[in-house]
Amino acid sequence: DGGITQSPKYLFRKEGQNVTLSCEQNLNHDAMYWYRQDPGQGLRLIYYSQIVNDFQKGDIAEGYSVSREKKESFPLTVTSAQKNPTAFYLCALRGGTGPGELFFGEGSRLTVL
Amino acid sequence: GQSLEQPSEVTAVEGAIVQINCTYQTSGFYGLSWYQQHDGGAPTFLSYNALDGLEETGRFSSFLSRSDSYGYLLLQELQMKDSASYFCAVRAGDTDKLIFGTGTRLQVFP
Numbered sequence: 093d094g095g096i097t098q099s100p101k102y103l104f105r106k107e108g109q110n111v112t113l114s115c116e117q118n119l120n121h122d123a124m125y126w127y128r129q130d131p132g133q134g135l136r137l138i139y140y141s142q143i144v145n146d147f148q149k150g151d152i153a154e155g156y157s158v159s160r161e162k163k164e165s166f167p168l169t170v171t172s173a174q175k176n177p178t179a180f181y182l183c184a185l186r187g188g189t190g191p192g193e194l195f196f197g198e199g200s201r202l203t204v205l
Numbered sequence: 206g207q208s209l210e211q212p213s214e215v216t217a218v219e220g221a222i223v224q225i226n227c228t229y230q231t232s233g234f235y236g237l238s239w240y241q242q243h244d245g246g247a248p249t250f251l252s253y254n255a256l257d258g259l260e261e262t263g264r265f266s267s268f269l270s271r272s273d274s275y276g277y278l279l280l281q282e283l284q285m286k287d288s289a290s291y292f293c294a295v296r297a298g299d300t301d302k303l304i305f306g307t308g309t310r311l312q313v314f315p
Binding site: 123125127132133134135136137140142148150151182186187191192193194195196197198199 | 235237249250294300301307308
């Protein structure tokens with residue numbers, strides 16, 4: 093089954109704990125992205141990676157970290173330094189038909205108690 | 206920096222036509238995209254305009270005017286399933302960053 097897979101779909105954590113969200117793809121695409129969405133809001137870019145072993149900060153990178161050791165995988169860690177981590181996290185790939193097209197995973201909903 | 210403006214909410218009835226506008230400010234423009242997101246779901250790609258003019262894909266059309274830094278999404282023959290949030294997005298300069306607007310919530314009534 094081809095596509096982009098995020099896990100877990102729902103995650104509950106206590107305040108002060110780091111959590112890692114998984115994003116895996118088997119479409120052999122280079123560019124991958126992490127966005128955050130708060131209720132009733134747009135998508136804000138956290139980090140993106142254009143190639144293995146390289147990634148760039150987005151607009152709201154503080155309190156987050158990523159790695160890109162393999163083309164297939166782009167995990168996001170929400171650290172204890174992130175002040176308001178409760179949100180819907182979306183991973184995406186840049187589509188093959190053009191620079192404006194992203195394919196999104198189903199998202200991970202993180203709730204910090 | 207980059208910024209995009211969209212109306213927060215639009216309402217319409219089934220069978221009608223609705224236009225969702227998007228104005229943008231960006232340093233270096235490479236194209237305007239549109240996405241649809243149903244409640245609880247992930248955004249899905251609808252269209253991308255790099256050049257001025259109208260692009261039609263079935264009931265949905267997207268328009269771009271680069272000189273006015275403006276675009277719109279036109280939805281025709283509205284159906285209940287079109288009730289969703291719609292986001293415009295721009296590519297930020299000569300990078301792979303895609304910046305999204307805050308979204309327009311469309312409610313379609315019977």
